[in-house]
Amino acid sequence: MARTLAELFLALVHHPVVDRNGRVITSAITSLDLHDLARSARTYGVRAVYVVHPVVEQREFARSVIDHWRIGYGRGFDSRRVEALDLIEVVPDLDAAIAAAQRAAGRRPAIVHTSAREEHGVSFAAMRERMAAAGAAPMLIMIGTGFGLAPAARERSDLALEAIRGAGDYNHLSVRAAASIILDRLRGH
Numbered sequence: 239m240a241r242t243l244a245e246l247f248l249a250l251v252h253h254p255v256v257d258r259n260g261r262v263i264t265s266a267i268t269s270l271d272l273h274d275l276a277r278s279a280r281t282y283g284v285r286a287v288y289v290v291h292p293v294v295e296q297r298e299f300a301r302s303v304i305d306h307w308r309i310g311y312g313r314g315f316d317s318r319r320v321e322a323l324d325l326i327e328v329v330p331d332l333d334a335a336i337a338a339a340q341r342a343a344g345r346r347p348a349i350v351h352t353s354a355r356e357e358h359g360v361s362f363a364a365m366r367e368r369m370a371a372a373g374a375a376p377m378l379i380m381i382g383t384g385f386g387l388a389p390a391a392r393e394r395s396d397l398a399l400e401a402i403r404g405a406g407d408y409n410h411l412s413v414r415a416a417a418s419i420i421l422d423r424l425r426g427h
Contacts, residue, residue, distance in 0.1 A: 244374035254388035274414040276322035282421040288335035343376035351395035359398035362423040
């Protein structure tokens, strides 16, 4: 019998994130991120994906990409894509993402941040056990674009998730690849 896991939400954060020099920036939304994250989220039973961006024009861009598949030409082209993109909600900031997850789950989610650079954090195995515990709180996992979440975003979290480690020293995955690996480790079979 399959275990019931806590509700899971993702926040794809475009601000505040850092650039390669550690400066706080706002990164751009890409249509590839929207499509791939939505598909991964749907595959792994994520309740919603919040695309966090403070710039109105960037939020409008994201909505136009999503609407193309929800109500435009794309709807008749690939209904599976519609099903995945229906998970995306575009919001202006982390507060809006947290509030939306809280409304959807009926209680405040535990906020979890990810980082490729942090050595310490809750292991994937421990997080999976935490999510499987009776009455477990919903989880909102923040995933940073650019070169990762800025300190102001990481400080909002209740927990840090361990970094993904590959076979060697190189550790610079795309946000799409990192999110898929995280989802598989937390909810895969």
